Amino acid sequence: MTTAVLDESLFRTWDLPVADRFEAWTERLGRTHAPMDLDSDRAADYRGIQRLIHLGDITVWPATFDHLVFRRTPRLVRSSDPEVYHLSLLRRGEGAASWGRQQLAYRIDDFHTNSSSRSWEIHTGADPVTVIGLELPRALVALPGRQTDRIIGSRVSSREGIGALLAQFLVQLVSDTGPYRPSDGPRLGTVVADLVTAVFAQALEAEQGLPPETRSRTLVLSVKAFIRRHLADPELTPAGIAAAHHISRSYLYRLFQAEGTTVVSYIREQRLAGARRELADPALRTLPIHAVAARWGFPRAAEFARAFRTAYGIPPSELRARECGPPARR
Known part of the structure; x- marks a missing residue:
């Protein structure tokens, strides 16, 4: 007899014809977070793998994929906004994001925050990246929107405080979903929503300014991404x-x-x-x-x-x- 498990699916580009891989990956990520314009210097034979784990209204998605440029344009925000917060726990690789003049380098084992309601551009490095992505409806964060919007686009440590608790929970969850039943999904989603709310609340109390050396590293990553394009x-x-x-x-x-x-x-x-x-x-x-x-x-x-x-x-x-x-x- 087969034991019921969490609602989970797996997508691999190499299961498709070469010519269809990048378009399918673009469609997959558009459904995962929100519609985006994607580009890659590996588009001719794109390699990406993603698991989708549904926890009620929350989605967790571990993934590994080739170089990618994500663009969430003002036009796309106006035409389709699911009103979700996104967190990425970077496990391998590098990247950088920009929101107009605001720029941020992605660091391994930190959370990087985003929102489907904002326009942005993200570049990963030349080598494949591995992330644990998290999609969370804004309504599930028990903080005023004006407050949480202040930290969207910032970086949150996963090595200390509540960020470490959230990271440990996600890493353990994606490493083995076998022990959980379908009915556990919404309950696990509630745990995730509470942890994200606590992470945001803690981040709002932290110093918002970045030291000069951090701004310099961020700018270098952005410049390098520009050069590669x-x-x-x-x-x-x-x-x-x-x-x-x-x-x-x-x-x-x-x-x-x-x-x-x-x-x-x-x-x-x-x-x-x-x-x-x-x-x-x-x-x-x-x-x-x-x-x-x-x-x-x-x-x-x-x-x-x-x-x-x-x-x-x-x-x-x-x-x-x-x-x-x-x-x-x-």
Whole structure:
């Protein structure tokens, strides 16, 4: 006899045809939180896995997925707002979010808060991320909306206080839902709602200002995400990057100096890494090397060849032959 368990479902993009994966992932996340515009440099063969665990009106969703850009635009907010708070417990990877001029870097094992009623943009890092997401109707938070809205978009520690209790509860829940029955779902949801309310209440008493070093790290993540989105533009320059972030070029240079590199070096490294991935992809074996170079912001083939050899010790053609084998005979 099968034992009844919590209402839970599993979605994996690799169960679908390659061409359908990213669109299906976009639709899945749109139903999970709220409609969003999604983009990814891995969209051609997107890899993502998500479990949905329903606890009454609350949803918990552990997930691991490739690089992703989430955009909740003012138009989408106006057209569809389920009025939910979102919390993400980042377990692996990196990311950053922006709400106009407000920006925040995502840190592992901290909660990051959001709302379907606000427009925002989130960028994850180049490597896959693992999160435990939580969707909670605003009406279930037993605090005045004006107060909770003050901390939406902020970061809440999961290493101390009530945030640690909430994190422990969620980690334990997603690791094994077997002991729970369907009737336990709403009761567990009540526990989650009470913990989130307590977390918000505690956060409202905390210092809201971020130290300068934290703001700097957040800005660096935002700048790096901007650079990765514009790598194909051969006109990508430090001056344009600084202007897009409302900072001076000298301050931009200092930010990257603190990272042990330069803006120009970071751009080149990211472009070369992208080109290397495509040259090693058998599916792109027939795409000319100069076309790969142009896709990654190297309009001059000779310059690309020199930079590639300097970075990897071999010419692009040799890397492709080694990774993909000789061209097919006709």
